[in-house]
Amino acid sequence: MASHAGNPQSASNSLLRSSISFFHIVFMVTAAAAPLVVVSAYIPISLAGGAGMSVALTYAATTFILLIFTVGFAQMAKRITSAGAFYTFATQGLGRPVGLAVGFTVMAAYSMISPAIAGGFGFYTTKLLSAYFGLDIAWYWCSIASLALMFMISFYRITYGASILSFLLAVEVLVILIVCLATVGSGGASGQMPEAFSLSQWSTAPAVGIGFFLAFWSWIGFETTAIYGEETMDPKRAVPRATYIAVLTLGLFYTFAAYAGIVGFGAEAPGKAGTLIDQYYFELADIHTIHTVRVIMDFLVITSFFACSFAFHNNATRYLFSLGRDGILPKSLGSTHSEQKSPYIAAAVQATIAIVTVALFALAGADPLLHLGTWLPIFCTLAVIVVQFIVSLAVIGYFNRIGRSGPLDWWKTILAPILGAIAQAVVVWLLLENITFLAGSEIMVVKLIPLYVAIIALAGFGYALWLRNSDRSRYDMIGQLHDEEMMDAFVDEMYVADGRSPN
Template sequence: MSNPSTATADTSTQLLKSSITFFHIVFMVTAAAAPLVVVSAYIPISIAWGAGVSTALTYAATTLILLVFTVGFAQMAKRITSAGAFYTFTTQGLGKPTGLAVGLTVMSAYSMISPAIAGGFGFYTALLLETYLSIKVAWYWCSAASLVLMWIISTFRITYGAKILSVLLIVEVLIIAALCLTTTVAGGAEGQMPHVFDPSGWNAAPAIGVGFFLAFWSWIGFETTAIYGEETMDPKKAVPRATYIAVFTLGLFYTFAAYAGLVGFGSNSTTQAETLVDQYFFELADIYTFHGVRVIMDFLVVTSFFACSFAFHNNATRYFYSLGRDGILPKALGRTHAEHKAPHIAAGVQAVIALFTVALFAFGGGDPLLHLGTWLPIFCTLAVIGVQLIVSLAVIGYFNRIGRDEPLAWWKTLLAPALGAAAQSVVVFLLLKNITFLADSETLVVKMIPFYVIAIAAVGFVYALYLRGSHPERYAMIGKLHDDELEDALVDTDYVGEYEDRART
């Protein structure tokens, strides 16, 4: 192992400390949720074939479930700061084999979300170019160009990407908020509809499992606040706070948007959603605002897809970096740029994987929305929700070990995580039950999606056991606490044996 004091600039492994603020995290995580994409695509689909007129209630219920999950997640984030996030949390709570299983699973999920969303970017960009400039370009060239641009931007300081995402997010949120507010204030087609928040409406929903899947998919990425902990000012306060704000504000925003969408067409909402689908809110813009708003939304949908794909490119990059730094994946992935301290090699690997994935679907004749933009998200959502379930259990395991001395600790580190795990279990069940309906396909590739997730997790678990027997020094690095975290762990817990072994290693 090289001595840090003599390491060359080319072998830097440190991220840029204290380079981003609390607000940067909020913006990046919210951009990953792609509010305009959710409003323009997922909410109408839920109204038509998912939760029906209970779509707003479904988003409100999902907000509560994720807030409960966040309680335990925030307690871990206050004590552990790591670019590995879920991977490190699970290792500390449930052990190295389970931790590595989670690490590979969530890394794979985030790695696939970027090309999945890039497919949507390519489709809408090609449509935009043809509509407004009469230029015909295949969707996959647009997708590929966006992924290369993400690669370039991500080799610079994280603040560059944060600023870009912040600007794109603010613009799209303002335009959606203005549309929804105008529609609601105008009274929509038939006046206000408070009855859509009656839980009995779920009984008449077309497919409530589909509705909850779409709602959870709308939040995918909120938990990545912890990924940026090593690059954040005062991470132990900023990360938990940013997570709560991201979950709550997105929940409020989505619930209000879904309600406005229902009010806009009144009792005809379901029928209109089935007919209009992704043009649902664009039609509302023409009815309740002016045509210029629709034109602006046409452009913002493209930037929203880009922001979302870019955010997950960064997320996957930091998991590659974390596993590379720990020596689980090739160590080159754990290197950072000499000047910008960005994980540039990991970013390049992620970009290549995303480009290959897009090419695979393009040469196979896949549709960018129906196949690339649907099949991969199902895999990603199932993987992330499953990981969140395990992380909830890891919170319980971690605090069982170190003790619960704070006020309300039983709620924060035991009851809330248990409730979160139970809720995630229900969502996993609903997703598995409706998987072929969601994919609109009965093909073997789709039916095998749950097995892909299980297989990736199994590889991580078995690989950890192999390292334990054959390479104990590498096994000791799984989920390692870096820098001051090791000292904090020694101070904060009585379970010091494992950490002393790590320090000697």
């Protein structure tokens, strides 16, 4: 048996095992997707200047593509349980340097998504407080207060945060469904429009590439299922099932909501979306339901932004925790609370990073939506899609090493990951082609976003190579498994891959 490098897992660096149910995972990954934010912002933007009348078809096609990616992802999740998720998957499949490059990249992405979404929270909260309560509070104070609250909640057991997200999500989805069902049920402006699902609609779309990018953007964070594997009951079954269900249910939900948006205004939908933008579905609520529903939606936009930002706060926290536990970042980050078993130090660091980010944008006089809420998500989305491309390749590499047992395994671990990688590469290309349009700016800081992602990834890769030459024991900890059933096999395999004896 190999002698493991580093400290053994103990009560001080272990998460609360079997504390999260299958349904909690589904709720948390769906909350990260922020359905009301997608419906109220991304779908109207796509209708106006992206996929146009093919927006529902585009969301349906994106669902199919992500389900193919999920095939390989689920096979890894059945065998690997780690709070590091993509970081550990990439290490397992492509080696430690690539794994650390992925770990740094996805950690930076999720760390920045939380303050970016908190900017939207601050913007809409300021508007709501002014409209309904006559209070004049700057957006950045609302954003900072929300981030501080996220830390307070995440200090306690993960089940507390999961319960909050579950409740907010249930109300959010229910209200959106009421609006969409009422719109479709009434026949909208000119009756049902099955032609919205005709492939010919893509040929008339204003910018179908932007439509696909916005659709993929709507799913960012569905890796949440694997991040919580160590805290989940029966993770080998729960995580793959939760991933499939989250991707499929979100896909059906988005596709139906997009179709309802088309039916609502009929042939005039793209023009109306260009005029109304973030008020598009609120207008449908006023037309097809009672005004109370519109008022509820005004408040739910706030909770949707909060739930989304909080979900990514938890994601980033667990990457900081995982890299700290492995000794790659300061080990204190890998500590858990003695009673709550929460990664409270990593949560505090993530909250601090987010608050400082919001403060810097505020001091620069940036707009919370146009700058903080757009530029950072573009960086984050590009980083995550690049990581998903690498993870698709990692699935192939991992199963090349451990072997395959039959024809079905070839589909799950070679063909599906190849198709997934191709799809992610196409989306990266679409993003790079349209990056200044999506950011609404031609300034250099936006044009250099791809360079920022490359620098972070290269920093992780280079750091791993430096550790390999200067601190072999820490290098051996990169992507370490903390699932005791697999620990020995992993260490032995990785030693052999490095050309060394495991003993």
